[in-house]
Amino acid sequence: MSWRERSPAIDLAAQLAAEPNRRLRGKSIPPVRPAAPVPPERPLGWLAALKALRQNPITAFPEGAYEARTLEIGRSGRRLLLVNDPAAIQHILVDNATNYRKSVQQRRLLQPALGDGLLTAEGEAWRSARRIAAPLFSPRAIGALFDDMSSAANAMTDRWRTRGDTSTPLDLVAEFQRLTYEIVSRTVFSGALDEDRIRVHAHMAIYFETLGRLDLAGLLNLPPWLPTPARLRARPALQAFRSVVDRVVGEREQESDREIVDLLDRLMAAPDPTNGRSLPPEAVSDNVLTFLAAGHETTGNALAWTLYLLALFPEAAERAREEVRSVFKGGSVTRSDLDRLVFTRAVINETLRLYPPAPFMGREALGPDRAGEREIPAGAQIVISPWIVHRHRGLWPQPDSFCPERFLLPGAELFPRGSFIPFGLGPRICIGQGFAVQEILTVLATILPGFRFTLADAPSVFPQARITLQPRQALAMRVEPY
Ligand code: HEM
Numbered sequence: 001m002s003w004r005e006r007s008p009a010i011d012l013a014a015q016l017a018a019e020p021n022r023r024l025r026g027k028s029i030p031p032v033r034p035a036a037p038v039p040p041e042r043p044l045g046w047l048a049a050l051k052a053l054r055q056n057p058i059t060a061f062p063e064g065a066y067e068a069r070t071l072e073i074g075r076s077g078r079r080l081l082l083v084n085d086p087a088a089i090q091h092i093l094v095d096n097a098t099n100y101r102k103s104v105q106q107r108r109l110l111q112p113a114l115g116d117g118l119l120t121a122e123g124e125a126w127r128s129a130r131r132i133a134a135p136l137f138s139p140r141a142i143g144a145l146f147d148d149m150s151s152a153a154n155a156m157t158d159r160w161r162t163r164g165d166t167s168t169p170l171d172l173v174a175e176f177q178r179l180t181y182e183i184v185s186r187t188v189f190s191g192a193l194d195e196d197r198i199r200v201h202a203h204m205a206i207y208f209e210t211l212g213r214l215d216l217a218g219l220l221n222l223p224p225w226l227p228t229p230a231r232l233r234a235r236p237a238l239q240a241f242r243s244v245v246d247r248v249v250g251e252r253e254q255e256s257d258r259e260i261v262d263l264l265d266r267l268m269a270a271p272d273p274t275n276g277r278s279l280p281p282e283a284v285s286d287n288v289l290t291f292l293a294a295g296h297e298t299t300g301n302a303l304a305w306t307l308y309l310l311a312l313f314p315e316a317a318e319r320a321r322e323e324v325r326s327v328f329k330g331g332s333v334t335r336s337d338l339d340r341l342v343f344t345r346a347v348i349n350e351t352l353r354l355y356p357p358a359p360f361m362g363r364e365a366l367g368p369d370r371a372g373e374r375e376i377p378a379g380a381q382i383v384i385s386p387w388i389v390h391r392h393r394g395l396w397p398q399p400d401s402f403c404p405e406r407f408l409l410p411g412a413e414l415f416p417r418g419s420f421i422p423f424g425l426g427p428r429i430c431i432g433q434g435f436a437v438q439e440i441l442t443v444l445a446t447i448l449p450g451f452r453f454t455l456a457d458a459p460s461v462f463p464q465a466r467i468t469l470q471p472r473q474a475l476a477m478r479v480e481p482y
Helices: 007-019 046-055 086-095 104-114 123-137 138-142 146-162 172-189 195-213 229-254 263-270 281-312 314-328 341-355 432-449
Strands: 070-075 082-083 100-103 361-365 369-371 374-376 381-384 450-456 463-465 468-471 477-480
Touching: 007 100, 007 361, 070 450, 082 086, 082 374, 086 361, 086 369, 086 381, 104 229, 104 281, 104 361, 123 138, 123 172, 123 263, 123 281, 138 361, 146 468, 146 477, 172 263, 172 281, 172 477, 195 281, 229 263, 229 281, 229 463, 263 281, 281 314, 281 450, 281 468, 314 341, 314 361, 341 432, 361 374, 369 463
Parallel strands: 082 381
Antiparallel strands: 070 082, 100 361, 361 381, 369 374, 450 477, 463 468
């Protein structure tokens, strides 16, 4: 049986594509194409490909990459493999996850900043940190963070209402990143980093902007300690945010009879339930940085892209706004009713499909393997790209169009595991998934009924992949109270 025949998503795709006018639920798919590169028909030459990979990796992949099940990238002896087949993705990330570790590229990009934090650690260091952090990310614990999320969102709307000139556009990327940083610092670290918020946030942004590009030294296999120009430029920023975090950890150490309340307390005091050991001090700082970094930019970008898409598609914006109004009836947003925002949730899923905030994941095969129909040699570097898988021509009908209804269709839940992967899959799946979804829903429910959002310069919006996917320049939008 062929790949195309096997996948329920493809059955659904075929079913939808066969309908007259390619209608989803009786509604024509809007002709507007949300901003995205048009893939070149043929593979780029190696110099052009290298340039594209460095400037904006999502522009480097030819049309064939969006049609293939797997694709070999370049001609390096080290075998770089793009994997799109959902069954192979499920195999690599879930079924045989122990045969893989984070790829060389990901380690080189993230480890200098995040050390052995949860995102970059392997083996026992990863297992310990995950077990220690997990209770704070249970559905119940996340529910308890709702009030903090909601009051941070309300403080933002108060600021929007009281600013003098509401016709001047705001940069929604900056607005939402500030908000999500505040939320993660307040909820996960009880505000311990609030005082230095602007400094830490600014230095982190400089660091990831400087080092978040494809690492040419890595591609050329140069040793990781080599002081490349980018590393030298990023070093002061790295030292600045590390020193703040080390100081905050030191201060917390002095509070001897503190109860265990937040993630920092748990990281410092709670022993791993399986071996009774606490994390070493460097691992505590690494994890503070990891949760700050992984926990705000992704969610901030997801919010910015949602507002961009709703501004492009006013009908969907009106439907989401009406849904929020009818669920909360003009009163305050409550945790228990967030689940009733069914259409708004579909809008979020469609946004995460079109603009996955983490556009690339990387793995290295420790031993030889077979994933789907593909042999994988030991040492192969695997790229799994939510950006490409989510726009795959064989998996999604109208892959580049915005159509939240696809997540409401009967059978939508049949999309095979491995075809919709904004949060990854398997043991390394995003620990903050529930946190992020609750945060995005809370913010949308707070802002949609009271404000009109219009794009100030729609043609300038274009996705730019670094470690996360964000609008290339600011996302300038007019935000006007109704
Ligand atoms: C829309 C928002 C978010 C997206 C799209 C996202 C995406 C991802 C993805 C794709 C991974 C897996 C990477 C891999 O397998 O290589 C991941 C891991 C992780 N995420 Fe998120 N994330 C989001 C929000 C958050 C939040 C809010 C937090 C924390 C408060 C967080 C903390 C982490 C951590 C610590 C890991 C590493 C987990 C591990 O390896 O065990 N993320 N995230």
